[in-house]
Amino acid sequence: MSxxxxxxxxxxxxxxxxxxxDGLTPSESQRQTRERLVFFSDAVVxxxxxxxxxELPVPHGDTxxxxxxxxxxxxxxxxxxxxxxFAVTAAFWHTHHRLFQRVDRADAVLSRLNIVCLLFIVxxxxxxxxxxxxGSLAFGVIFYASVIIAVDLSYLAMVxxxxxxxLVRTDVAPATLRTSVIRITTVAAVFLVSIPIALxxxxxxxxxxxVLIVLPSLRSSLRRRAKAT
Numbered sequence: 001m002s003x004x005x006x007x008x009x010x011x012x013x014x015x016x017x018x019x020x021x022d023g024l025t026p027s028e029s030q031r032q033t034r035e036r037l038v039f040f041s042d043a044v045v046x047x048x049x050x051x052x053x054x055e056l057p058v059p060h061g062d063t064x065x066x067x068x069x070x071x072x073x074x075x076x077x078x079x080x081x082x083x084x085x086f087a088v089t090a091a092f093w094h095t096h097h098r099l100f101q102r103v104d105r106a107d108a109v110l111s112r113l114n115i116v117c118l119l120f121i122v123x124x125x126x127x128x129x130x131x132x133x134x135g136s137l138a139f140g141v142i143f144y145a146s147v148i149i150a151v152d153l154s155y156l157a158m159v160x161x162x163x164x165x166x167l168v169r170t171d172v173a174p175a176t177l178r179t180s181v182i183r184i185t186t187v188a189a190v191f192l193v194s195i196p197i198a199l200x201x202x203x204x205x206x207x208x209x210x211v212l213i214v215l216p217s218l219r220s221s222l223r224r225r226a227k228a229t
Contacts, residue, residue, distance in 0.1 A: 034106040037114050038097075044118045045093045051125040052085050055132075078132045084209065085128040092121060092151060095180065099155075102172045103162055110161055117154035123147050141198035141205045145191040152188035156181060187212060 057078050059070035096117075100106075106114075127147040134140030159181055162168050168177065190211050198205025 031105045033111060034100065034103055037106050037111060038100050041096060041100075041114060041118060042093070045089060045096075045121060048121050048124055049086060049089050052082055052089070052128060055125055055129050056082055077135055081128050081132045081135065085124055088148060088151075089121065089124055092155065095155065095184070099159060099162070099180065102168050102176065104169045105167055107165070107167065109165075110158060110167060113154065113158045113161060117151060117158060120147055120150040120154060124151070135206065136202055138198045138202050138205070141202045142195050145194050145198070145205070148191045149188050152184050152191075156184045156188070159184070186215065190215075 057074055059067050059074055061067035061070050103110075124147060127144045131140045131144040134143075159177060163177055190208065194205040194208040197208055
């Protein structure tokens with residue numbers, strides 16, 4: 001009986017050594033960090049998407065015809081820019097959500113990479129305003145494309161980091177994340193190509209982004225053909 005107490009005490013001391021200040025094991029603490037990252041990121045993206053709408057100008061006029069003409073004038077410059085930015089932000093949220101569904105835990109480095117990515121997401125409303133105001137100039141197109149590229153590259157850094165440091169759940173197939181990497185790289189490449197084109201013709205640079213609309217259908221078609229063969 002006299003030896004049992006020290007053994008129990010030493011076991012308790014050993015367990016306490018493996019617990020952090022929050023009373024959690026390192027793995028439990030990283031899983032909690034992952035949950036907080038997801039909630040925080042969702043809130044930041046929601047605010048960014050709301051700010052996009054707040055920047056929309058209201059068409060003005062004394063008659064219905066003048067209001068409609070004002071609306072049509074604003075359509076290619078402000079409303080189209082809003083649509084593109086909203087779609088880009090929504091696509092980021094979707095891919096971010098899918099990534100963290102596959103991530104088992106998050107450490108300090110992944111948290112910092114996520115903050116960097118959110119920084120560029122928060123810049124999107126400002127970049128959209130610059131594009132709306134200076135979309136006829138190369139600067140507006142290049143600045144907007146650069147922000148999108150920064151979002152994609154910072155997100156890509158998160159994906160690569162989770163793979164290399166084995167933060168992904170064990171039941172997730174590596175091919176799933178490779179597909180995500182290819183998709184992100186493709187989007188970044190399209191916006192990168194639009195930059196030199198914008199130096200020659202800003203409108204042509206913006207039209208380059210329309211390639212992203214047909215890419216999903218093209219990928220699906222190629223997959224179906226690959227399966228058929």
